[in-house]
Amino acid sequence: xxxxxxxxxxxxxxxxxxxxxxxxxxxxxxxxxFNSADVALADKVIAADPTIDELAVELDELSIxxxxxxxxxxxxxxxxxxxxxxSASLERMGDLAxxxxxxxxxxxxxxxxxxxxxxxxxxxxxxxxxxxxxLDQLLRTQDVELADKLIQGDDAVDALHAGxxxxxxxxxxxxxxxxxxxxxxxxRFFERFGDHxxxxxxxxxxxxxxxxxxxxxxx
Amino acid sequence: xxxxxxxxxxxxxxxxxxxxxxxxxxxxxxxxxFNSADVALADKVIAADPTIDELAVELDELSIxxxxxxxxxxxxxxxxxxxxxxSASLERMGDLAxxxxxxxxxxxxxxxxxxxxxxxxxxxxxxxxxxxxxLDQLLRTQDVELADKLIQGDDAVDALHAGxxxxxxxxxxxxxxxxxxxxxxxxRFFERFGDHxxxxxxxxxxxxxxxxxxxxxxx
Numbered sequence: 177x178x179x180x181x182x183x184x185x186x187x188x189x190x191x192x193x194x195x196x197x198x199x200x201x202x203x204x205x206x207x208x209x210f211n212s213a214d215v216a217l218a219d220k221v222i223a224a225d226p227t228i229d230e231l232a233v234e235l236d237e238l239s240i241x242x243x244x245x246x247x248x249x250x251x252x253x254x255x256x257x258x259x260x261x262x263s264a265s266l267e268r269m270g271d272l273a274x275x276x277x278x279x280x281x282x283x284x285x286x287x288x289x290x291x292x293x294x295x296x297x298x299x300x301x302x303x304x305x306x307x308x309x310x311l312d313q314l315l316r317t318q319d320v321e322l323a324d325k326l327i328q329g330d331d332a333v334d335a336l337h338a339g340x341x342x343x344x345x346x347x348x349x350x351x352x353x354x355x356x357x358x359x360x361x362x363x364r365f366f367e368r369f370g371d372h373x374x375x376x377x378x379x380x381x382x383x384x385x386x387x388x389x390x391x392x393x394x395x
Numbered sequence: 396x397x398x399x400x401x402x403x404x405x406x407x408x409x410x411x412x413x414x415x416x417x418x419x420x421x422x423x424x425x426x427x428x429f430n431s432a433d434v435a436l437a438d439k440v441i442a443a444d445p446t447i448d449e450l451a452v453e454l455d456e457l458s459i460x461x462x463x464x465x466x467x468x469x470x471x472x473x474x475x476x477x478x479x480x481x482s483a484s485l486e487r488m489g490d491l492a493x494x495x496x497x498x499x500x501x502x503x504x505x506x507x508x509x510x511x512x513x514x515x516x517x518x519x520x521x522x523x524x525x526x527x528x529x530l531d532q533l534l535r536t537q538d539v540e541l542a543d544k545l546i547q548g549d550d551a552v553d554a555l556h557a558g559x560x561x562x563x564x565x566x567x568x569x570x571x572x573x574x575x576x577x578x579x580x581x582x583r584f585f586e587r588f589g590d591h592x593x594x595x596x597x598x599x600x601x602x603x604x605x606x607x608x609x610x611x612x613x614x
Contacts (some may be wrong), residue, residue: 249468
């Protein structure tokens with residue numbers, strides 16, 4: 177019985193990794209599409225999102241089944257409950273990649289971001305991809321040092337996000353209202369992606385330390 | 396043993412109602428502050444948010460304890476797992492009220508929204524307050540008809556949100572970039588509030604019907 181249960185916990189972890197890999201593909205494709213105004217790549221991201229949603233629902237079902245059949249206690253119970261939380265965050269990360277792709281599609285054949293902000297969005301894209309890579313490793317290894325890194329990496333995205341707002345609010349900003357709206361939303365999507373990863377990292381820390389933390393406080 | 400457990404489930408429900416009432420107060424105060432540029436009321440909302448966060452964490456701890464001690468099955472298990480999800484959504488709704496209050500504080504003594512959009516934001520405020528009231532009743536009564544209403548109410552906010560974007564993107568829009576950014580974010584916060592309520596309503600439907608649903612797909 178115990179062996180079956182350990183196998184099921186391993187299955188939960190494998191599925192989290194599987195979803196995190198799809199999220200990594202999506203954020204890589206979505207930010208590349210965004211930065212190069214590549215509508216075909218944007219469409220690929222939009223088409224891939226329902227798969228992430230389905231896998232997250234299936235993982236929830238599995239977690240609930242495990243709670244039902246195995247009555248896990250202590251750390252095992254925490255792993256299963258945390259999986260429910262993590263799957264929700266991964267699903268939202270996939271949604272954010274889709275939102276970035278949808279902005280790209282809406283503005284095509286133009287770029288969403290003006291020339292003056294391309295560098296900033298390229299840096300944010302690199303940070304988000306790096307965050308998704310770290311998250312994938314974290315879910316594979318449960319290495320608490322990676323969790324710390326992820327929470328710090330999130331600060332870098334926050335700073336870039338603030339930089340976009342500074343640019344939009346400076347007297348030099350030339351954008352029309354439409355571009356101001358799109359850039360504001362895009363920057364928020366890039367930034368929220370990091371928040372969700374940090375939220376998952378905190379859950380992994382919790383599993384290691386026992387300190388339960390609230391969901392991240394930004395939106 | 397069974398009686399103790401039923402008492403604990405009732406305690407979970409009571410705590411969800413307690414948090415939903417604080418969220419109702421916060422969205423009422425935040426939207427009133429927003430629409431009347433009332434910085435004192437905005438500060439009250441900002442100061443109240445940590446209490447909502449703490450109550451959500453405490454409810455999570457209680458839910459995990461119940462899973463640990465009682466090994467609930469079937470519908471009881473679903474109630475406890477759903478409570479974990481609902482507390483996260485309620486906490487985010489509190490965060491959104493705080494974000495609306497923070498925008499109000501940042502722009503004070505000016506209004507965030509220009510004259511031309513006051514009516515729209517007043518309608519969105521009324522919708523969000525109505526949503527929070529329905530949600531409070533839903534959590535008290537578990538009435539599936541209220542859940543249906545909540546999911547429909549969310550559509551009304553979505554339409555108003557789209558209207559704000561139409562206004563900002565019209566040739567008549569006179570706002571500076573700063574105002575365009577603030578109005579874009581504000582409208583998103585008002586709209587997301589409804590999404591989280593709809594997400595909770597879907598969980599209640601799930602408890603009634605057994606159909607598990609993914610978290611809402613917007614951000």
